[in-house]
Amino acid sequence: MLRMADPLGEPDASPLQGDAAAAKAEVGEALAFVADELGKRGEAAGGDAQAVLEAQALMAQDPSILDDVHAQIDSGVNAERAVYTAFKSFQDILAGMGGYMGERAADLGDVAQRIIARLRGVSAPGVPESDTPFVLVAHDLAPADTALLDLTKVLALVTRDGGPTSHTAILARAKGITAIVGVSEADKLSDGDVVVVDAAAGVVVTDPTAEQVADAEQRRVERLAAASAPLTPGTLKDGTLVPLLANLGSPKDAAAAVELGAEGVGLFRTEFLFLDAPYAPDVASQKASYKELLEAFPGKKVVVRALDAGADKPLPFLTDKNEENPALGRRGLRALRHHEEILRDQLTALAQADAETEADLWVMAPMVADLEETVYFVDLARELGIRTAGVMAEVPSLALMADQVLTSADFVSIGTNDLTQYTLAADRMLGTVAAYQDPWHPAVLRLVAQLGAAGKAAGKGVGICGEAASDPILAVVLVGLGATTLSMTPAALADVRAELLGHTLDEARAMAQAALAAPSAAAARAAVASVSSAS
Structure with a gap:
């Protein structure tokens, strides 16, 4: 393994030498250089990474931060220190906000590092170069570096910092990188150590035996073979069909999903149309985006989630300000009911796009608690022309009321990220409780089982989109x-x-029963591994 170089040291507080105007000009050039570099990296990476890097480029040109830098230089602070202090101030504000904004604080810190490196005339800290493949270990990895990792060299990624929703974790998943984030013991690893990164078990094995290394190599070969295998429908070994769908955040991601074998879309996040906007987009602009998505999947199921704002995704025109605990506040359908005109416009745009395309559109509401909320959404959706309307199971109460909910909803889709958060009372945006954010926990799996049983009894689909x-x-x-x-x-x-093809439905049910009977997430993994190896 190789460690990533530590960040640049904190600039000294020595007074400005020379002309303030010249220092401001140097900072302006550095800001422009970094913004341009991040933009080019985004274009090269494409997909989710492009959006992340474009957001970082905007951070580099934030006028509020630049004003702060200029004010400090005018007061006699040297350019590097002024950049460091200004960005650190904004970074601390974001970190204090927690949730989605807290996760973005690290991105702001990376931008500052790149600007200071430009001012010093040195390279920004980055991924080490190597002639041979290696496991990369870092405090955290900047989005600009994660997006362009050479997958022929970087076998796996281990970071000390970051949570399940950090950009490091998001981009690693999108690129198919074996990664474990938030490993508190990562600082104890040194260059040249031999490790096995077992993302399936969520562990890093130090000083592995020859047998453990050989097993890891074999599993890696099998994974590469699976990735290059012919595309087929999702199927168990006994022929039971299990459609494999894609989670998408933008219409431009559709083509890549189809190439990778997506049989449709199980979760289309519509937030990209609303985030960073001063007001909700109109019906026409929404329709154009939805139509672009639906046209990519003719004859295929496309499940669109109504706007899921609130908690880590606040919107000034929709969600409440200064909620003490926004994850338990007015978010998802709760916020949309409070501003029904926004929901009506979105459903109208979806219905219009559906009428002009050949995809099989399904629409679902987020953050639904019970039958009353289900009836509200389904009735409104049908009134506005949506043919198939369902709800997301993210709140434990919905799972407990699933038999009632499915008398109204056409389907249920389980958002395991939030269902785990609310079941185990652990903020999924908070790295300090990341260990609780484990969908293997039997409490979460029991709720999934209850939803599955209700779906079977009602003859309606129960999908997983987390x-x-x-x-x-x-x-x-x-x-x-x-x-x-x-x-x-x-x-x-x-x-x-590939994994589905190795098990029959009976074997899957036996594995499920073993997990349900376990006392913890770790025990559930172990129990399932035992049953799986014996079958």
């Missing part, structure tokens, strides 16, 4: 619990497809 479906072994367990479709980041499709 990150849990990206875990190949857990995907089999979820099918054993009653999931009828699995939706995931497109990079995970090949691994999940």
Whole structure:
């Protein structure tokens, strides 16, 4: 393994030498250089990475930060120190906000590092170069570096910092990189150490035995073979069909998902149309984006989630300000009901796009708690021309009321990220409780089982659209619990497809029962591994 170089040291506080105007000009050139570099890296990376890097480029040109830098230089602070202090001030504000904005604080810190490096005339800290493949270990990895990792050299990624929703984790999943983030013991690893990164088990094995290394190499070969195997529908070994769908955040990601074998879309996030906007987009602009998406999947199922704002995605025109605990506040459908005109416009745009395309459109509401909320959404959706309307199971109460909910909803889709958060009372944006954010926990799986049983009794589909479906072994367990479709980041499709082919439905059910009987997430993994190896 190789460690990433530590960040640049904090600039000294020596007074400005020379002309303030010249220092400001140097800072302006550095800002422009970094913004341009990040933009070019985004274009090269494409997909989710491009959006992340473009956001970083905007950070580099934020007028509020620049004003602060100029004010400090005018007061006699040297340019490097002024940049460091200004960005650090904004970084601390974001970190204090927590949630989605807190996760973005690291991105701001990376931008500052790149600007200071430009001012010093040195290279910004980055991924080490090597002639041979290696495991990369870092405090954290900047989006600009994660997006352009050479996958022929970087076998896996281990970071000390970051949570499940950090950009490091998001981009690693999107690129199919074996990665474990938030490893507190990562600082104890040194260059040249031999390690095995087992993302499936969530552990880093130090000083592995020859047998452990050989097993890891064999699993890597099998994974590469699965990725290059012919594209086929998701199927268990006994022929049971399990459609494999893609989670997408923009219409431009559709083509890549199709190439990787997506049989449709299980979760289309519509937030990209609303975030960073001063007001909600009109029907016409929304329709154009939805139509672009639907046209990429003729005859295929496309599940669109109504706007999921609130908590880590606040919107000034929709969500409440200064909520003490926004994850438990007015978010998802709760916020949309409070501003029904926004929901009506979105459903109208979706219905219009559906009428002009050949995809099979399904629409679902986020953050639904019970039958009353389900009836509200389904009735409104049908009034506005949506043919298939369902709800997301993210709140434990919905799982407990699933038999009632499915008398109204056409389907249920389980968002395992939030369902885990609310079941285990652990903020999924908070790295300090990341260990609780584990969908393998039997409490979460029991709720999934209850939803699966209710779906079977009602003759309606129960899909999985959370990150849990990206875990190949857990995907089999979820099918054993009653999931009828699995939706995931497109990079995970090949691994999940290959794993499903290794098990029958009876075996999946036996694995599920073993997980349900376990006392903890770790025990559930171990129990399933035991049952799987014996079958």
